[in-house]
Amino acid sequence: MDCQVTAWSSWSACSAVQCGKSGTRQRARTVQIPATCGGTHCPSLLEVASCQGTLRVDCQLSSWSTWSECSLLCGGYQTSSRYVEANEQCGGTPSGIFKENKTVDDGDSTKVSTTH
Secondary structure: OOOEEOOOOOOOOOOOOEOOOEEEEEEEOOEEEOOOOOOOOOOOOEEEEEEEOOEOEOOEEOOOOOOOOOOOOOOEEEEEEOOEEEOOEOOOOOOOOOEEEEEEEOOEEEEEEEEO
């Protein structure tokens, strides 16, 4: 009698979680009836396939820099900036504000503008 096996199970989750990372997933089946009397041996009981992680990753920005010196002695502007430490992936939140300028009038900030 030939070996008889169950249907394949569902695929497992990918071993890689983070977006774009390579990993593996697997599925299995079991022997229902082992081969006897010269019947066909059982086929493979485990199947492994490659996969990619899909967890979304949001853009990561650095902390804001300290405000720069005023561009003029009496009135002008100051700048604070930050940079991208990690780009978004798999539909994560994109980058935000990179630069802020504030106008200064005799030492008092009066207006803040932003740059994306």
